[in-house]
Each structure stands twice: as structure tokens, then as C-alpha cells.
Amino acid sequence: MGTSSSSPSRLRRLAVSAGGSVTSQFVTAAGSLALQFIAVRFLGPSAFGAFALLTAVLVTVTSIYTSWVGDSLNVLDRFDPEIRSALATSILVSVSVSAVGGSAFALALRLTTPAGAVLFALLTALWLPQETCRRLLHARLDFNRLVLCDVTYVLVTLSVLGLASVPAGELRLETILAAMCAGSLASLVLVLRLLPREEYRLTRPRLGGMRALSAFAAWRSAQSSLRPLTLLATRVAIDVFASRTVLAAVEAGRLMMAPALTVIAGAGGYLLPTFVRQRDAGTPLRPRNALVASAVLIAGSLACGLLAVAATGLVGPVITGGAFALDAVTVGGWAAYAVSFSATLPLACMATAYRLSRLVFVVRAVETAVGVAAMLILLLLRPDLANLVPYCIGLGGIASGLLLWWHLRRLRNHAQHSTSHPEREPHAI
Template identity: 30%
Template sequence: MISRRIPVSLTGALWALAAQASQAVGSFLIMALAARTLEIEELGKLGVLYGVLVLCAATTSGFVGDSLTVLDRSGRRLRAGMQLWLLTLSCACGVLVPTISFAIGFVSGVEALLLGLAVAAYLVEDVLRRLLMAHLGFARIVVMDLSVTCVALSMVWLQNVNGHPSLTGYLAAIACGQSAGIVVGAALVPRPDRYLVRFRGADWNAVAAYGSWRAAQQMLRPGLMTAMRLALMILVTLAATGQLEIARIYAAPAMLFVGGISSYLFAAYAKNRASTVAALLAQADRALLIVLGITATGAAVALWALPVAGPLATGQTPDFLAVAGWLAYAASVAIVSPYGALAAIKGSAKRVFALRLADTLVSLACVVLILHLTGDFALAPWAAALGSALGGTAIRLLLLVPLKRDEMQKAHISPPYERQSGTHV
């Protein structure tokens, strides 16, 4: 029998939003201070580097974080495989990213060293957050994120007191903040998961079989953001990258809200994976309508308050069209997130990645085309929103609806019964 509703904890959802907010607010404060204290070219550089950092985190978040959420991490061999992949990926990213950045002349030697430390610490800290998330321990994540923010802001404050802030100082602040988060997060992990195992016999193939596709999918959105920034640098100017970053900073709360709900839904779907696709899909549909409604209301308020709130948040007035574009992009992410998370639990991670890759390529092509034709940086997020919205629709129609139909056929449930159960979509 198909359940009418799946219990969703309002308290859990609120704490999930708080956990997303605590991380996003920390990043927002750092970038807002950077917008006020760095030159526009240095701000553009920091935006690119931070985008690369988030892209690297998406790798471990999907590869290791999603694996420990969905797979049985109590098994010693699987747990060893997860540990081994985290060590491998964090070390590889911590070396390759700064080396390439230095080799192409994008950063100095000192900046490259600090960038490497920041990347490695960020990846480990992010997986600890995912471990707490797997326990639905969102309140503990808030404590962890506050420690990151306090240490990083203290470093930035010392820069302002002792001299002129620089890109080097901001990279040092990020590295120290993430390191503090690792210490606090390790102490907050529930006792059953507060241990390491030997690498001997690590089943990293099983982890890779699931995690590789999730990592590839997790990389798509930050990869699109990084590609968009690079396209702006090449087709327009580095200053335009900084201007778009200012608009993104102002619109960040919208993405924070969407991301928080998405994080909670993924963890909740994993906990309720034994439930039917029909029931989970009905929940995803309801979540989508609620998230879109709240996002649209927040967007209207943000645009109305822009002349006053913009200078307060960033030190200058962000471009109206660019802010509206980022808000539209947040709405497009709201369309894809619930269905993508559900498909990752119930469907094929490989097929989800294929659809998400297609919508990302559509978005990137639209961005490059619009920048080439107009040179207007404010239109870039509008172009990116197109593919994302199409991706969410495709996942629902091409993956989830067929899964639901197959499930009903196996259970010998007729469509009239489905309509009576209240799960018709």
C-alpha cells in the first residue's frame, strides 16, 4: 500500500536551513568584506579561486560524502575505502590546484602555498559536515560552521588592524578557518562514527562505483560557475568578473535557502529509501512548490531593497539585472534539486549525471553565446538558469515518472487507486 505522506520533521528541516545558513553566512561575510577591502581585480581573483575551491569540495562531497550517506559505512572495508578516497582526493586537489594556478601566473608562490592548505582543509572539513548530515545532526553542523566563521573573520580583522588587506591574507583566513572547523567537527561526530580503520583491504572500488557518478554530478554546478567566471575574464574583463561576483554575493541568501532544503531532502530520502517512489515523488513535488514560492517572494523583496541593502551588504550598489539573474538561477536550482536528490537515491546515478551534464552544457553554451554577442556580464546568470530548469524537468519526466510507473506495475496497483491515495502527479 502506498503511504499517503512521508513524515518530514519540520524541526529537522529548519535545522538543515540553519546549517546551510551558517556555512553560507560565513562565506558571505568573507566575500562581503573582500568586496569592501580588495581592489576589484583582486576580488575577481578571489571569486575565481573560491569557485575552484568549491568545485574541489564538490568532488569529495559527492565521492565520499554521498557514499557515506547512502552506503553502509559501518562495514570496515567500505569505511576504509571512504577514508582512502578522502585522503587521495584532498591531497591531489591540495597539490594540483595551487601548482596549476602558480604555473599559469594567476597566483604568487605564497598565495599558491596558502591556496593548497585552504583546499585540503576545506575538503576534509566538508566531509565531516556530510558525516554529521548523515546523522541528521544539523544543529552540530551549525556549531562547527560558527567556529570556521569566527576564526576566519578574526584573521580578516587582524589584517585590517595591522595593514592593508590582500588576497594572501584572505587565503590564510580561509585556511585557518577550515582547519578550526576540522578540529571542532571531529569532536562533534557521534560516538559510533568517531573512529578510523586501517586501510588494509579497503574496498575503494565499491565506493567508486557509486561515488564517482555522484562526484561528477556534484562538480557540475560549481564547474559551471567557474567556467562562467573564466568566460567573463576571457570574453569581457576581470573587472566584469568582480562586478558579477558582487551581484552574486547580494543574491546569495536565495541560493542558501535552496541549498539547505536540498541538503535536508537528500538526507531524508536516504533515511526513507525503503519508501515507494510514488510517495517520495509526491513529497518532492510539494517541496518544489514551497521552495519556489518562498524563493520568488524573497527575490521580490531583495530587488525592492536593492538600492539600500546593496550598498550595506557589499559597499556598492550591485547591478540590478545581474542580481535578478542570480535570483532566477536560484529558482532554476530549486527545480532540479529535489528531483536530482530523489533520483540519486532511487534511480541510476549514471543516468542522473548524464541529464545533469546535458543541462550544464546547455547553460554554458548559452552563457558563452550571450557574452560573445552582447559583452554584458549581467546576462550570464540568466543564460545559466535556462539549462538548470530544463534539467530538473528532464529528471522528473525521464527518470522518476518511469520509476514510479514500473513500481506500480510490479505492485499491481492500478491508476484509479493511485488517484485515491493522493499521490497522483
């Protein structure tokens, strides 16, 4: 009786956790989508292209930072003094370098004014600590509070944006950046109040635990940065070889697939800590679980892609306001990219949880190299076909997923014929 009654309760808790993770990603993506919709409607294609590039920089920086700091908070012992001091050092260095580097990038590509570059540096300096606290909520599987913090960011950002732009009678890129700063600050203050004090207790930054931290985080950070770096390189290449207006059209096509990309990212935010919990509980590696998750995400991406392509003619003019054309071919390319993303993510999360970050990096690096090479060849030979770029960067995702699955299966079979602890097996590869 006890086993049968606890099983449904456990399933309910897992369902609530998964729903909370997806809801958090949905709220964040909905806020981002609203900002991008406002930008494309009121900034015009050129300024919207600049906004897309700044967003890509922020996403890339956040991904590298989160995979080093945030995933370490999930996978390693965050209360170990040596690990904690190494994380403190990483946070200080990462925030400083990212803020300065981001503003320099904005100025170098003339994406905004000097005042806008300062605002972007401030936004980065607020965004990364906020993301650290969000990852602590992830590690605690406290998704309800995570959703509350994300809702706070969205509401404050949109409210400040409305209050600042309506009296001026116009919207500027700097206004959007200032509103995002306000939202990030509000969310950071709230999450600090919601977290237990021991979670963010300050410690002296030291390098003593950096070797143990980097043994996991270096490979994880490298492989997690591949996808956002690819998207950033794609946007810069389109801007350089085609035009910023073409970039705006490609970005608008991506907005049509935002729901699918949101669900995939939310699933990843749930799967990694879940696989870590299973590993810590002594649960053997079960690649079939990750493969089933990939199949479900692929099916959802295909369904969303077909719907988005069919609705392009109706929804496209609403998104762009008639400033430029949005075609179904571009939307289809982002659907193919979503399928590629779905094929790899769950298996990569499982491999990461079982400390196979180097394997994930190698597989993803090959996939990324093929996609970027195809993109550059296309843009060099036919910049007028820039709307086909999403197909290029989506190449190889399914093959990468199958390769990861094969490696995980091999590890599981090896563990079944060995007397070693399953958690030690990955290090024998």
C-alpha cells in the same frame, strides 16, 4: 492514541532536522557573505575577482569530493569494511590532488602570490577533511552539532582576519586565506571531538571496495560537479573575455541572492538523507513529495528575487562601496538561476537516494551543456553584455526538473505493477 501522539512528535523531529540543515547552510553562507563583503570593500574589484575565482575552485573541489565521499557516507553502509577502506583511499587521493591542483590553478591565472598559493593548498587540505566530518554529522542527522561547528569556523575566521588586518592597516588576499585556514582547523578539531570515535576510526586504505563505491559515487560525483563547474567556467570566461572588474560586478550581483541560494542548498542537505531514510524504511518512491519541495523553493526564490531587484539601487552601493556599479539586470539573472536550481534539486535528491545517479547526470549534463554554450556564444559575440551570463547558465532548470519528475513517476508506476522490491527497480532501467 499511540499513532496520533507519535505523528506530531515525528513531525516536530522532521521540522527540527530541516531547520538545523537550513541553519547550518545559513551560518556557512553568512560567513562566506561576510568574507566576500570584506573582500569587495577592502581588496578592490580586481583582487575581489581573484578571490571569487579561488572561492569557485574551492567550491568545485568540495562539491566533487563531497559527492564522492560525503554522499557515499549518507547512502552506502559506511561501516562496511570494504566500503570504508575504499573511502579512506578516496580521501587521501582527493585531498592530495585537490591541494596541488588548486595551488597550480592559482599560480597559472596569477590570482595570488606564491605564498598565497601555498596558503590556498593548505586551506584545501584542511577544508576537505572538515567537510568529511560535517557529512558524517549529516548522515547522523545531528544538525545541532553541525551548526556549532559551522559557527566555530565563521567566528574563528573573522576573528583571525580582524586581528591580522587591523595592525597592518590594510587587507590582503593572503590574509583572508590564512584566516580561512585557521577557521577550518578550529572547526575540524571541534567536530572530531563531537563525533563518536567509531565514525572516524582509521582503516587501511585499500582498493577492494572501490568497485562498490564507484558504482554509486561515480555518477553522483559527475552530476554534482556540473553546477559548480559551470559556475567556475563562467567566472573564468568572464575574466578572460571581459575583465576581472566585470567579474567582480557579476559576483556582487550574486551576493544579493545569497539568502535564497542558501535556503536551497540547505534544503538539499536535508532532503538527501531524509529520502535515504525513507528508502531504507521501505517507503515507496513518491515523486509528488519532491515536486512539492521544488514548488516551495521556486516560490521562495521568486519572492527573494523580486525583493533583491527592487533593493538593488539602495543596497548595491553599500556592497560595492562605490568601486563599481551593480545593476538590477544582473541581480535578476541570479534570481532566474535560483529558480532553475530550485526546480531541479529536490527531484535530483530523490533520484539519487533511490540510486538513479546516472539518470540525474544525463539530465543535468544536457542542461549544463545548453547553458554553457549560450554563455560562450554571448561572451564571444558581445563581451560587453557579460551581465546577462547568469540568465544563460540558468537555462533549462525547470525543464530538467520536469524530466526528472516524469522518470520518477514512470519508475513508481512500474514498481506498483511489479513483484520486485522497490529498491531494486531503479537498476532495471
